[in-house]
Amino acid sequence: MTHPLYDLPKAELHLHIEGTLEPEMVFALAERNGLELPYESVDDLRSRLQFTDLQSFLDLYYACSAVLREEQDFYDLTAAYLRKAHSQGLRHIEMFFDPQAHTERGVPIDTVIDGLKRALDDAFEEFGITGGLIMCFMRNLPVESAFATLESVADRAAAGDIIGVGLDSTEIGYPPEIFELVYARARALGLHCVAHAGEEAGPEFVEGSLDALKCERIDHGIRSLQNPALVERLRASQVPLTVCPLSTVRLKGVETMAEHPLPRMLEAGLLVTINSDDPSYFGGYVGDNYITVQDTFGFNDAAMAALAMNSVAASFASAARKAELRAEVAAWSAAH
Ligand code: HPA
Numbered sequence: 001m002t003h004p005l006y007d008l009p010k011a012e013l014h015l016h017i018e019g020t021l022e023p024e025m026v027f028a029l030a031e032r033n034g035l036e037l038p039y040e041s042v043d044d045l046r047s048r049l050q051f052t053d054l055q056s057f058l059d060l061y062y063a064c065s066a067v068l069r070e071e072q073d074f075y076d077l078t079a080a081y082l083r084k085a086h087s088q089g090l091r092h093i094e095m096f097f098d099p100q101a102h103t104e105r106g107v108p109i110d111t112v113i114d115g116l117k118r119a120l121d122d123a124f125e126e127f128g129i130t131g132g133l134i135m136c137f138m139r140n141l142p143v144e145s146a147f148a149t150l151e152s153v154a155d156r157a158a159a160g161d162i163i164g165v166g167l168d169s170t171e172i173g174y175p176p177e178i179f180e181l182v183y184a185r186a187r188a189l190g191l192h193c194v195a196h197a198g199e200e201a202g203p204e205f206v207e208g209s210l211d212a213l214k215c216e217r218i219d220h221g222i223r224s225l226q227n228p229a230l231v232e233r234l235r236a237s238q239v240p241l242t243v244c245p246l247s248t249v250r251l252k253g254v255e256t257m258a259e260h261p262l263p264r265m266l267e268a269g270l271l272v273t274i275n276s277d278d279p280s281y282f283g284g285y286v287g288d289n290y291i292t293v294q295d296t297f298g299f300n301d302a303a304m305a306a307l308a309m310n311s312v313a314a315s316f317a318s319a320a321r322k323a324e325l326r327a328e329v330a331a332w333s334a335a336h
């Protein structure tokens, strides 16, 4: 029998598709593309999934992402994730991708987007999963590269193939204000704006993402708690925070799950959602994150359903789709 929380209908709003690359697929795609890997075996690669901080993870994440070359590679990666997502109750997914990690290696951006989009379209047909793509800028690359990347997808933004922009990679040393004009242009293109902030750096990165980047949602944001005025601002505005519990433990943001600030964030009245970030690296997909949270903090099923409701409220789905999803969560609640 599967865990009831795998059946809880939910949305995932913080998921890097490159972070769903399982070691087996790294090897399969390397072979298909005739690439040498610096790892002896799948087990050898798996044994390296231990991190001391964000950067130690990013080094392996970008190295493994280099096996993605062809449109079919991006399709296969995304289709495998969406099958898994379906089995863990996901009904709506807003998916990050890192175009610069691929274009820097000579992969055309349309190859990336075509593969991801085709898999999302198929998942809509097969599973009824809705969602969209959020293109992340790597904050440690020059702002000119972010601008050029954005301009290169202007037609796809207009076509609805991309629904938003985000900001990820190395946080410390790269404050949000650097990207103010890039985000202004993204807004002019009709794109939603989110950013990673307050994962490793402090609450001032969250404030900068709200003020300079006009973000509608903050990714991680756990260090907001260090600033009571910011907590009050987030509570009053209900700007959502996409929290990733297993990720934060694996990247040593906290020592143990019991020390994770999630309960304090909820007590403060913040609009918090649960997400997986990079599930193949951090030991669990979104349903596994829900289960860990319930087991660690003793939340009852009603509290878990409230977190799923938060994920619907925090999404960029249409009002009609949100109403459908809320009804699905309510039906699960009534049965549990
Ligand atoms: O959690 C993350 N933080 C920053 N950059 C990332 N790129 C993939 N995952 C992450």
Ligand SMILES: [Zn+2]
Binding pocket: 014, 016, 168, 196, 219, 277
């Ligand atoms: Zn992330």
